Amino acid sequence: MRFRVRWNRTRIALTLGAFWLAVLFGLLLWRTPHQLPSQRFTESPPIQLTQGWQYRWGNSPVKENGVPVWTQEDGSNSAWQPFQVPGKIEVPKGKNIAWLRVKLPPGQWQYPSLDRRGIPYLEAYLDSQLIEKFAVVNGSNQLKLLNPYWFLIPLDANFVGKTLYFKLHVTNQEHIRVGTYRSVSLGSQRTLMQNLVQQNISKFVLGCFFTLIGLVAIGLSWQQKEWKSYFLFGILATVIGVFSILGNELTFLFFPLPRSLIIYTYFASFYLVPVVICLFFEQIFGRGYKGIVRRLWQVNLVCAMIAFTLLVIQLEYVKPINTFLQFSLLATIIIILIVALKFSVRGNVEAKLFTAGFIIFCLLGIHDLLVGIKDLYNQQELYPWGMLVFILCLGLILERRFMEARVRLQAYSQELESKNATLERMDKLKDEFLANTSHELRTPLNGMIGIAESMIDGATGSLTEEQRTNLSMVVSSGNYQTVGGITWGSDLGGVNIGGGFPIYIYFTAI
Numbered sequence: 001m002r003f004r005v006r007w008n009r010t011r012i013a014l015t016l017g018a019f020w021l022a023v024l025f026g027l028l029l030w031r032t033p034h035q036l037p038s039q040r041f042t043e044s045p046p047i048q049l050t051q052g053w054q055y056r057w058g059n060s061p062v063k064e065n066g067v068p069v070w071t072q073e074d075g076s077n078s079a080w081q082p083f084q085v086p087g088k089i090e091v092p093k094g095k096n097i098a099w100l101r102v103k104l105p106p107g108q109w110q111y112p113s114l115d116r117r118g119i120p121y122l123e124a125y126l127d128s129q130l131i132e133k134f135a136v137v138n139g140s141n142q143l144k145l146l147n148p149y150w151f152l153i154p155l156d157a158n159f160v161g162k163t164l165y166f167k168l169h170v171t172n173q174e175h176i177r178v179g180t181y182r183s184v185s186l187g188s189q190r191t192l193m194q195n196l197v198q199q200n201i202s203k204f205v206l207g208c209f210f211t212l213i214g215l216v217a218i219g220l221s222w223q224q225k226e227w228k229s230y231f232l233f234g235i236l237a238t239v240i241g242v243f244s245i246l247g248n249e250l251t252f253l254f255f256p257l258p259r260s261l262i263i264y265t266y267f268a269s270f271y272l273v274p275v276v277i278c279l280f281f282e283q284i285f286g287r288g289y290k291g292i293v294r295r296l297w298q299v300n301l302v303c304a305m306i307a308f309t310l311l312v313i314q315l316e317y318v319k320p321i322n323t324f325l326q327f328s329l330l331a332t333i334i335i336i337l338i339v340a341l342k343f344s345v346r347g348n349v350e351a352k353l354f355t356a357g358f359i360i361f362c363l364l365g366i367h368d369l370l371v372g373i374k375d376l377y378n379q380q381e382l383y384p385w386g387m388l389v390f391i392l393c394l395g396l397i398l399e400r401r402f403m404e405a406r407v408r409l410q411a412y413s414q415e416l417e418s419k420n421a422t423l424e425r426m427d428k429l430k431d432e433f434l435a436n437t438s439h440e441l442r443t444p445l446n447g448m449i450g451i452a453e454s455m456i457d458g459a460t461g462s463l464t465e466e467q468r469t470n471l472s473m474v475v476s477s478g479n480y481q482t483v484g485g486i487t488w489g490s491d492l493g494g495v496n497i498g499g500g501f502p503i504y505i506y507f508t509a510i
Helices: 002-031 189-221 227-246 249-254 259-285 289-313 318-345 349-373 383-456 465-493
Strands: 054-057 087-090 097-103 112-115 121-126 129-133 135-137 143-145 152-154 163-169 175-178 185-188
Touching: 112 189, 121 135, 129 152, 152 189, 185 189, 189 227, 189 249, 189 383, 227 259, 227 383, 249 259, 259 289, 259 318, 259 349, 289 318, 318 349, 349 383, 383 465
Parallel strands: none
Antiparallel strands: 054 097, 087 175, 097 163, 112 152, 112 185, 121 129, 121 163, 135 143
């Protein structure tokens, strides 16, 4: 029966996973513009806009019709300074607005579009025509998003030779990064959409996989003896999964959720990752030297609560607290690795698994961090695969503990069966002993009683009164011992040796 229940749970988990993947790929196929008519000409491949970029500080005057004056200037204006893309521009102090422009190259596409993910802009113009307004600046000099997140800007078929202008908000920024996170590409809508899916699908699917594992582990934790370990494993997998999903560009496309909710949940999951890792480590391996692991998750939890509060109320201290969290995360990683290595050197197999998965996760995360520092964001992110290895190692630790508990339970069950068999043999020996003892007691007692009664009846001649009294005492004592022996044997025979009840045997002298 227990095997059937486990099989049903596994089948439910596999069904949910298959259903989730089916929904995911259904969304991808539905949102991808496959309804477009077949192309009757050969399209050009996407072009990365890396040449001819210029920038200018300040805000453009606006004509009465709302058209910025700078979008109608001659391209030879010396106020526009060239810069290289991909690259970054240092923002001078006191500058809040910047403009970028680039001349579009020729290309042959049926549905031309611009991948704008590499440009943090407010408004986009094609020559003097406004083609996209992404956000506005409110009275407190903060950005307010206007439209749902969509990374493609549709262009007219006669875009060739025209100039793209971008208005940027650069308050509280040290640099303007263009084309570093994602390349600014010009191409067909279908091709750009396919590129987006190829860049993000693995991370998105892994995030869904982590979340599914976490939810299943949380749901099954209450049935486990070590429920805290399974529960914390489920929380950790869920937090990592949510972080991977919400940090993915496909999330903004396929889930119509408020952008603020996505951002807050993303940062909350990021803040909780080191906290839950320390909690899980403490549950498996203990508090560490002088409770250092417990102190780690407590410090990280306090910092996470402060950082999230500052993020919600949007104070200027968000950046310093995030910097402190990064150093705190680095210190947490180093300390956890040192403690795990200490357990590994002692021969702890579970510590070796944890250390191996954690090192792989950290190395791939450091790789992505160095890529970001060098402004090489267009490379494929590797940390989700490190997360996968780490989660699998943690799952192996829990499975190993479950197997050890099952082996101990089987050994205890076999020992109990062996003891029960021994008790059964002892019970049989007891019954045989009582039967033999009862027979051996009755035979001589009955003979003695018979002889005494014959002598009382005068079989050996007349007896004195004292002799009759003595013989009567022999008869009565013999009858008492016979009946007592039968009762004692019956009572003792009904007692189970393994029942845990004490047995008291009283002997009366004849």
